[in-house]
Amino acid sequence: MAYEIDEQKKIGLGLIGFGFFFTFLGVILFFDRGLLALANLFCLAGVAILLGWRSTLQLFTNRSNYKGTLSFLLGLFFIFFRWPVVGIILEIYGCIMLFGGFWPSMKVFLFQIPILGWIFQYPVMFLDQMRRIFS
Template sequence: MAYEINEQKKIGIGLIGFGITFTFLGVILFFDMGLLALGNIFCLSGVAVLLGWHSTWQLFTRRTSYKGSVSFLVGFFLIFIGWPIVGVILESYGSIVLFSGFWPACKAFLCHIPILGWLFQYSFLFFDRFKLKSGS
């Protein structure tokens, strides 16, 4: 396997999983601020444990990622002061901008999971069926 998963990385992945779960529940339960705040704390701590504190700090303070960092942190703050819908929208945009460089590594990791890996490797089989035929 190309990626070594030690105990610290397992904890980081677990914290990120809890964060995504709490955030999902917070959105489903009409933007519950408590669940959204817990999800944010779990996600941030999971990223910090997974990448390391120094790498996380560099991720948020790089000159190329200021737009994503500012929108993510403003969204984080808005959730805590009581504007959860606007906060989630800003956080989502910030997350996409900040973590867009990680998608190839995530795809490579997910390709090693039995069923998901097959879907990622042979996704062209599914998308060919949904293409519109020209001239029809």
């Protein structure tokens, strides 16, 4: 495997997974504020453990990431102060702006997972084949 995952990174990925789970659960349960706040705490702790404290601080304070950081923190503020729908929208935009540079690496990692990799690769292969046929 191209990526080595030590115990600390496994914990970080687990916390991020719990964050996604609680976000999903909070949205399903009509934007429950408590679950969404808990999901944010899990995600932030998971990113901090996965990347390291210094890298996380550099990610959020980098000059090119100010728009994403401000949007994410404003979304967190809205979730804590009873506007969860607006908060989730702002947080999704902030995450896309902050972690947009990680998508190619994440795609390579997801394609290497034994069963899930094939499921993720199949639509990409299908679209590529359709592009070849119709061009």
